[in-house]
Each structure stands twice: as structure tokens, then as C-alpha cells.
Amino acid sequence: MSLDLSLVPCQHLSGVGPRLAERLAHLGIHSVQDLLFHLPFRYQDKTHLISIAMIAPGDHVVIEGEIVTVSKPTGGRTKLLCRLEDATGRIYLRFFYLNNQQIKTLKSGEKLRCYGEVRLGMYGLEMIHPEYLFVTHEMMIPVEENLTPIYPTTEGLSQRTFRKLINQALQLLHNGNSLQDILPKEILQKLTFPTLSEALSFVHNPPSDAPMTLLSEKKHHSQKRLVFEELLAHRLSLLNLKNLFQVQQAVPLPKTHELTTRFLQSLSFQLTAAQKKVSEEIQNDLCRAHPMLRLVQGDVGSGKTVVAALAALQAIGQGCQAAVLAPTELLVEQHHTIFKKWFEPLGIQVVVLTGQTKTTLRRETLNAIKTGQAQIIIGTHAIFQKEIEFPKLALIIVDEQHRFGVQQRALLREKGVYNNYYPHQLIMTATPIPRTLAMSVYADLDCSIIDELPPGRTPVITRVIPNDRREEVLIRIRDACQLGRQAYWVCTLIEESEALQCQAAEDTAATLHAALPGLKVALLHGRMKSSEKEQVMQSFKKGDIHLLVATTVIEVGVDVPKASLMVIENAERLGLAQLHQLRGRVGRGAIESHCLLLYQSPIAQFAKERLAVMRETTDGFKIAQRDLELRGPGEVLGTKQTGDISLRIADLLRDSDLFPLVQQAANILLKDYQEIIDPLIKRWLGNGEKYGRV
Numbered sequence: 001m002s003l004d005l006s007l008v009p010c011q012h013l014s015g016v017g018p019r020l021a022e023r024l025a026h027l028g029i030h031s032v033q034d035l036l037f038h039l040p041f042r043y044q045d046k047t048h049l050i051s052i053a054m055i056a057p058g059d060h061v062v063i064e065g066e067i068v069t070v071s072k073p074t075g076g077r078t079k080l081l082c083r084l085e086d087a088t089g090r091i092y093l094r095f096f097y098l099n100n101q102q103i104k105t106l107k108s109g110e111k112l113r114c115y116g117e118v119r120l121g122m123y124g125l126e127m128i129h130p131e132y133l134f135v136t137h138e139m140m141i142p143v144e145e146n147l148t149p150i151y152p153t154t155e156g157l158s159q160r161t162f163r164k165l166i167n168q169a170l171q172l173l174h175n176g177n178s179l180q181d182i183l184p185k186e187i188l189q190k191l192t193f194p195t196l197s198e199a200l201s202f203v204h205n206p207p208s209d210a211p212m213t214l215l216s217e218k219k220h221h222s223q224k225r226l227v228f229e230e231l232l233a234h235r236l237s238l239l240n241l242k243n244l245f246q247v248q249q250a251v252p253l254p255k256t257h258e259l260t261t262r263f264l265q266s267l268s269f270q271l272t273a274a275q276k277k278v279s280e281e282i283q284n285d286l287c288r289a290h291p292m293l294r295l296v297q298g299d300v301g302s303g304k305t306v307v308a309a310l311a312a313l314q315a316i317g318q319g320c321q322a323a324v325l326a327p328t329e330l331l332v333e334q335h336h337t338i339f340k341k342w343f344e345p346l347g348i349q350v351v352v353l354t355g356q357t358k359t360t361l362r363r364e365t366l367n368a369i370k371t372g373q374a375q376i377i378i379g380t381h382a383i384f385q386k387e388i389e390f391p392k393l394a395l396i397i398v399d400e401q402h403r404f405g406v407q408q409r410a411l412l413r414e415k416g417v418y419n420n421y422y423p424h425q426l427i428m429t430a431t432p433i434p435r436t437l438a439m440s441v442y443a444d445l446d447c448s449i450i451d452e453l454p455p456g457r458t459p460v461i462t463r464v465i466p467n468d469r470r471e472e473v474l475i476r477i478r479d480a481c482q483l484g485r486q487a488y489w490v491c492t493l494i495e496e497s498e499a500l501q502c503q504a505a506e507d508t509a510a511t512l513h514a515a516l517p518g519l520k521v522a523l524l525h526g527r528m529k530s531s532e533k534e535q536v537m538q539s540f541k542k543g544d545i546h547l548l549v550a551t552t553v554i555e556v557g558v559d560v561p562k563a564s565l566m567v568i569e570n571a572e573r574l575g576l577a578q579l580h581q582l583r584g585r586v587g588r589g590a591i592e593s594h595c596l597l598l599y600q601s602p603i604a605q606f607a608k609e610r611l612a613v614m615r616e617t618t619d620g621f622k623i624a625q626r627d628l629e630l631r632g633p634g635e636v637l638g639t640k641q642t643g644d645i646s647l648r649i650a651d652l653l654r655d656s657d658l659f660p661l662v663q664q665a666a667n668i669l670l671k672d673y674q675e676i677i678d679p680l681i682k683r684w685l686g687n688g689e690k691y692g693r694v
Contacts, residue, residue, distance in 0.1 A: 003177040005169070006033040006683070013168045015161075023157045028686065033179060035169045036200050037683070038162075039226065039649050040149035043215055046115050047144050047208035053088035057120045062143060063091065064113045064135060070106060082106055084114070091118070092126040111135040147206040147215070166204050173197055182680045183229060184673055187665050193225040200226075218649065224658070227650045231662045232669075233684035234647070236677050239666060242293070242445075248422045250291040251394045255283050256317025262346055263313055267306070274452035275303050279310045281448050282426060286314050286395070292424035298450030299620035300584025301457060304428050305335070307450065308397045309342055311426050316348055316375045320394035323416075324378040327400050328526075329354045330553055333534050335378045335399070343376065353379035353388075356530040384415055392418065397426045430581065430620075459618050460587035462595045464571075464611045473567055473596055474515055480565045481519050481546040485591060487565040489549045490582055492573050508569070509549040516547065524550040552578065554585060561589030571597035571614075572607035576627040579614050587618075606630070628653055648684070 008031055010016045010024050029035050050061045065086040073081055080103060082093040093114065098106075116130030135141055151162045173179055174197075181188075181196040188195070194202070202222040206215060214220040218227065264271070271279070278296060285292035298304045312322035324339070326332045336352040343350050351365045351374040368374035370389045377383055377390075393416035416423030427445065465473065477487050489512060491505040509523040522545040524536050533553075539545050541560050548554075548563075552574075566586045571579060579597070587593035597611055613626045669677055 003172065005036070005172060005177055005179045006031055008032040008172070008177075010035060010165070013165055015164065020157070020161070023154055026154050027152070027157075032169045032172060033683070035165060036173065036179065036204075037648065038151060038166075039203055040151055042150045043206065043212065044115065044148040044150060045208075045212060046148050047146070049113075049143055051088040052084075052086050052091050052125075055091070055118050055125065057118055057125070059118045060116070061118060062113065062115045064111070065091070067106065067108050067110045067112065070108055079103070080106060084112060090124070092121060092123055093130055093132075094121065094126050094128045096129065105134070111137075113141060145208060147208065147210055147212070149204055149206075170201060170204060173200065180679065182676050182683065183232075183665075184668070184676070187668065191228070191661065192221075193228065194222055196225075196229075198222070218651065218654065223649065224655075227655050228658055228662065228665075229680070230648060230650045230684050231655065231658055232665050233680045234650075235662055235666045236669065237681045237685055239670065240677070240681070245291050245293050245422075248291055249289060249420055250424055251318070251320060251392075251421050252289045253286040253314045253318050253320065253394060253424070255287065256314050259313045259317045259346060260310060263309070263342065266342070266345060269454065271306065272303065272450075272452045272454055274298075274450045275307055278448040278450050279307050281446075282307065282311045283314060285446065286311065286424055291422045292426065293445050294425070294448060295427045295429070295445040296448045296450065297429055299453065300430050300581060301453055301588055302430075302450040303454055304399075304430065304450060305338060308399075308426060308428060309339065311395060311397065312339075312376055313346075315395040315424075318394070320392045321369075321372065321374070321390055322376045322395040322397065323383055323390070323393055324376065324397045324399065325383060326378070326380060328553065329356060329380060329530050330533055330537070331399065332378055332380055333530065333537070334559070339376060339378060348375050349373055350376050350378065353377060353383050354530065355380060355382050357382070388415065390415055390418075393423050394421075395424045395426065397428065399428050400430065430584070456590045458587055458590060458592055460566075460583055460593045460595050462583065462597065462615045462618070464597045464599065464615055467569075467598050467600050470598070473598065474512075476594075476596070477547060477565060477567070478516055478519065481516075484543075484562070485565065486540065486543065486545070486560060486563040487547045488554065488563060488567065488585060489547060490554065490566065490568045491549065491551055492568065492570045505549055505551050512547060512549060519546040520544065521547045521549060524548055524553060526551060526553045552582065554582070559588055560585070562591070563588070564591040564593040566593075566595045567598060568595065569598050570600060571611060572599040572603050576610050576613060576623050576630070579610070580620055580623050583614070583618075 009021075010029060010032065011021055012032065013035075016024070024030070024035070027038065029038055044060060046062050048062065050059075050063055052063055052065060055061050055063065063084070063086070065084040067082050068085050068090070069083040071081045072079065077096050078094055079098050080095040082095075084091050084093055093112075095102075095106075111134065112132045113135050114127060114130040114132045116127035119126055119128065133141060149163065149166075150159060151166075153159065153162060179196060179200075183193075183196075187193075193199070199222040202210075202220075203226065206220075211220065215223070218224075278298075282292070282294060282296075285294055296304055296307060298307075308324065312324070315322045324335055326335055332352060332354055336350065339350045349368065351368055353362070353365050353369075357365065365374065366388060369377055370391065372391045396416060477489075480487055489508065491508050505523060505525045509521055513521040522536050522539065524533060528536075536545070536548070540548050540563075543562060563586050566583060568574070568579065568582055574582075583595045586595060595614075597614060599607070599611060603611075609630060613623060617623060669680075
């Protein structure tokens with residue numbers, strides 16, 4: 001009788017008891033199917049025996065020879081040094097960790113077969129801790145027939161054990177047991193992909209002539225077959241979420257012409273064509289009876305806040321509430337200031353709620369929210385705590401969405417559900433997401449891009465300067481401030497400790513105060529009270545402060561048009577996205593602005609490339625694409641998001657050429673093969689749709 005391998009537990013395999021089953025479960029492996037889909041991340045070539053004369057540093061090779069000398073060096077970490085020779089040359093084997101039994105057996109005259117990486121050492125070529133086997137003249141050991149797979153593993157689970165289990169699983173597969181080839185034949189044939197069984201057999205057990213370069217780059221046809229299926233499962237999962245939103249109910253919010261007209265007439269500027277286009281897309285979404293889920297991307301300074309304000313007016317105009325969620329108290333205060341300035345003349349009550357809100361004011365704010373008096377609520381994660389009740393929350397605006405985890409957004413969304421109506425969601429980011437990522441990770445969102453900066457903005461000129469030219473930088477600050485301009489000096493994270501970071505900023509402020517007599521120097525960091533931070537920012541905006549020394553707390557939300565010079569200290573420590581955000585604090589008026597990136601020599605090549613990108617372009621989307629190439633998708637999305645795109649074999653950057661094919665296949669499956677979508681998603685994501693309600 002044929003077994004369904006997705007239902008056969010690992011305990012079915014020889015040698016898998018309770019302890020081993022528990023270790024496999026740590027890796028998400030519960031069934032034989034899970035085991036088959038636990039794929040190698042690299043391979044070793046042990047299929048050829050190489051003579052010592054033919055090897056070079058950097059090679060990973062199998063060699064064979066006789067131990068000629070054994071020594072136990074007295075200095076350093078080396079426990080045993082063996083000289084191995086064959087008829088063509090010699091190499092040294094260096095061991096740091098050996099037990100007494102191993103030391104006894106590794107002696108002159110013994111013949112070894114070794115596998116490892118060749119390096120250039122003190123005495124010539126050497127291998128450090130090679131894998132080795134004893135070879136006798138009576139029993140010749142054949143070389144491996146296939147490439148050796150190396151698997152992601154966990155403590156207590158060796159590569160040898162993994163290979164034994166995988167070989168058993170492959171045997172079950174070859175014996176005619178069931179592992180559903182979910183993809184329709186028309187898709188497989190069109191793309192000339194092998195069957196699932198063929199692809200898995202090849203990937204787990206490549207023959208000796210398999211192209212190592214293609215395999216190491218995950219570009220072999222069998223690997224691409226699996227990559228394609230995984231990307232397809234992720235895309236279908238996201239489209240499922242989108243469909244789920246389409247059937248949920250939301251309060252339709254018709255356009256509010258009267259409020260919107262009054263608001264636009266009160267502004268001191270005209271909307272750009274891009275802002276008008278994106279606002280119209282949002283307005284149309286809000287009119288519908290199912291929840292909007294729209295991502296708005298806009299470069300630093302492109303005017304996302306006014307677009308969010310127009311969306312909020314559409315909710316408020318229908319007697320509903322809107323909530324704005326921001327990641328930092330400083331950004332919350334900035335939003336509060338601007339929304340009050342815009343909305344209070346229209347008779348709209350704006351309230352703010354953070355962890356720092358004092359008890360009496362907090363009680364009044366909670367009551368205003370509960371009774372519906374508060375029409376727009378701005379806050380940090382504090383606004384989705386248990387005791388807060390929204391009678392009619394129809395719109396959630398999430399600013400800098402990559403700074404929030406899915407659980408946090410889910411909590412706020414659940415608070416907005418009433419009478420089975422779900423709130424609309426507007427998600428904003430000033431960290432542009434490369435198209436390759438947006439197509440994959442945000443397939444469940446409708447995307448809008450504000451791709452135009454307001455008129456009058458001047459591009460920021462960026463210079464990269466070594467720290468030993470600090471005196472020149474101080475002169476530039478003094479000259480700029482004497483012309484009536486203002487400057488920032490940003491202290492980057494020196495230790496993984498907020499206290500030490502703030503201390504460093506305080507020390508820098510004191511040093512700059514002494515070095516720049518006659519200039520008003522102030523300090524801003526995350527440990528200051530909200531009232532203190534707000535007071536400093538108001539003084540800076542009014543022009544009472546010449547130089548603001550700050551930690552990266554000013555990364556988002558600070559808008560001071562007269563600030564035209566920014567110095568970022570130890571800029572080599574920051575990622576491109578953060579550097580771009582910080583640079584966006586200057587160049588917000590018509591004054592020519594500069595950003596000086598100070599770095600400490602010597603500088604690593606990787607950091608040098610990042611700083612070069614900042615010097616070359618101010619285009620956030622180009623910077624985001626370069627960031628993706630340099631750091632990979634997990635880093636670009638931020639640690640809060642990486643768990644949302646846990647990929648086994650696919651890589652969003654490397655495999656971006658497959659996206660159009662994945663989109664086409666997803667459309668075919670949605671149209672003609674609905675019944676295979678859930679099994680495909682379950683195979684690759686398991687419980688990965690757990691936060692699908694977000």
C-alpha cells in the first residue's frame with residue numbers, strides 16, 4: 001500500500017527515537033515530506049582523489065598519504081601537527097581539539113585519506129582539522145560516487161545522521177510512496193522543469209559530474225524547480241490574504257468634499273501631481289465596502305503626511321475615527337503638532353497617546369477616545385493597549401511600517417473591529433522598497449508611489465570625509481551658522497546600549513560647545529523626557545539653536561527648513577536606508593544643503609561601497625535597490641519583518657528572474673486549479689499564514 005509521505009512521521013524511519021524526533025522538530029521537521037524538503041545549503045566534492053602536488057590554497061579536496069612526522073607544538077593553540085606525504089609532495093595537518101584516543105592513533109606510518117580546505121601555513125600547505133579516515137593496504141576505500149550535501153542542522157544532529165535519514169526518505173520515495181507533485185503538468189512542461197521526485201533526488205544526491213558552480217549558486221535546473229514552487233506558494237499565500245480582505249466588510253467612507261476643500265485651501269502649498277494621484281487611489285479604496293490595504297511608498301520629503309491627512313479626513317467626515325501609529329515618541333510629537341495645526345481650525349479633535357502620557361491626561365485622553373470625541377488619535381504602540389476602546393475606528397495609518405512587527409499591527413487591527421466591520425489600513429514608508437521585494441513580500445497590498453518631490457527642494461550634496469579632517473568640518477559648521485543657517489551633528493550607535501549611546505552624545509555636545517564658542521549647541525537623545533525633547537525641537541525650529549547634537553532618534557519626522565548641514569559621525573556603522581533617512585532631515589527648503597559623512601580609518605570595503613552609494617545618488621529607490629544587493633532582503637526589511645518571509649531555498653534577489661513566471665503560474669492556478677493551492681501553501685509555509693489577519 002502506498003504511503004502519503006506528508007503524513008508519515010519521522011519516527012517511521014530507522015534510528016529515530018523520541019530524542020532525535022525532538023531535535024528534528026526544532027528544525028520544523030515532523031514528517032518524511034518535511035525531511036525531503038529540508039534542502040542542502042552547500043556541497044562537498046569527495047568524488048576525486050587528488051595528488052598533493054596538484055592542490056593549491058583555497059581548494060577543498062580529498063587527498064591520501066602517509067603520516068611521516070608528528071609533533072606537539074608547545075606554543076599557540078595547536079595540539080598536534082602531522083606531516084602527510086604522498087609520492088608527489090607533502091602537506092601539514094593541524095589539529096586544535098583532539099581527545100587522547102585520537103592523539104594515540106595519529107602516529108607516524110599511518111596512512112590517511114583526508115578532506116578539507118587547503119591553506120597556506122607557516123611551513124607551507126596545510127589543512128586545519130580535516131575529516132580523515134585510516135586507510136589500510138588490505139582494504140582500499142572507494143571515493144564517494146556522489147557530491148556530499150551539507151544541511152542546516154541543530155545541536156546534537158550531525159551531518160552523518162542527517163544523510164542517513166534523508167537516504168531512507170529518498171528510498172521510501174523511490175519505492176512508489178506518495179509525494180504529491182502538486183504543480184500541473186502544463187506548467188512543468190512549459191518551463192521544462194523535472195518532476196518533484198526527480199528534482200529532490202538530484203538536489204539531495206547530485207552525481208559526481210554535477211556542475212558545482214551552478215549548485216553552489218542554487219541555479220541548477222532541479223534547484224530552480226524547487227525555488228519556483230516555493231516562491232509560488234508564498235505568492236499564493238499573500239494573494240489568499242488579499243482575497244480574504246476582499247470578502248471582509250468595512251465601513252464605506254464616501255469622499256468628503258467640504259472638509260477636504262477647506263483643508264486644501266488652508267495649506268500654504270499646492271499638492272504635487274504624484275500626491276494628487278496617490279490621494280485619489282486612496283479615496284477610491286475608502287469608498288468601498290471592504291477594507292483598504294494600501295502601501296504608500298515615498299522618498300524622504302515627498303509629502304506622505306498630507307496624503308495621510310486627506311485619508312483621515314475622509315474617515316472623520318463620515319463620523320468615524322482614524323488612528324496614526326508611529327514608531328517613536330519624537331515622530332508622534334511631530335505628527336501631533338502638524339495634525340493639530342491642520343485639523344483644529346476645522347473643528348477636529350486631535351489627541352496623542354504614548355507611554356510617557358501622564359496619568360491625568362491619559363485618563364482624559366482614554367475617555368475622549370471611548371466617547372468618540374477624539375476623532376484622530378496619534379500614538380506609539382501605546383494606542384493598542386487593552387484598556388483603550390475605539391467606538392468607531394474606521395482607518396488605521398501606520399507610519400514607517402517596517403519598524404513594527406506583524407503582531408503589533410494585528411493587535412491594533414483587532415481593536416478596530418466592531419459589528420464585523422474591519423478598519424481600512426494605510427501603510428506608509430519613507431524607506432523605499434525595491435520592486436523585486438515589493439512584488440514578492442507585499443503581493444497582498446495595493447501599492448502607490450509618490451515619485452515626485454515638492455517644488456523648491458534642492459538635492460543634498462553629500463561628501464565622504466575621514467575623521468582626521470574634523471577641524472575642517474567644524475569650520476564649515478561655524479561658517480554656515482554665522483550665515484543664519486542651522487546644522488545637525490548625529491552620533492551613531494557606539495555600543496548596543498542606549499545609556500552608552502546617550503552618554504556619547506552628551507560628551508560630543510560638550511566637546512562641540514567648547515570648540516564652537518558663540519554658537520548655541522543643544523542635545524537630543526532617546527532618554528530625555530518627551531517634554532524636554534519637544535522643547536529642544538521647538539527651539540531648534542524657531543532658530544534659537546544653531547547646532548543640534550542628536551542620536552539617530554532624529555532619523556524620521558523632523559522637519560526644519562533652515563537646517564542645511566548635517567554631519568553623521570562614524571557613518572560607516574550605519575546601513576544605507578538609515579543614512580538616507582538621516583540625510584533627509586536637510587534639504588527641506590530652498591537653501592543648498594550638504595551632508596558630511598565622517599568615517600574612521602581604516603574602513604572596510606563593504607562600508608566604503610555603502611558610503612560611495614550615498615555620495616553618488618539621492619534617489620531613495622536606487623539606494624534601496626543597492627542596499628538590497630549589498631545586504632540581502634532580510635536586512636533590508638528589518639529584523640521585525642524577516643520572520644514573515646522565511647524562505648527555505650529561494651532568495652528574493654538571486655531568483656528575481658523567476659517572478660514574472662511565478663506571477664503567471666499563480667494566475668493559472670487561481671483560475672483553473674483552486675484545489676491545489678492550499679496543499680501547496682501548506683507544504684512550503686506550514687503555519688506561515690498565522691498572521692494572515694494583519
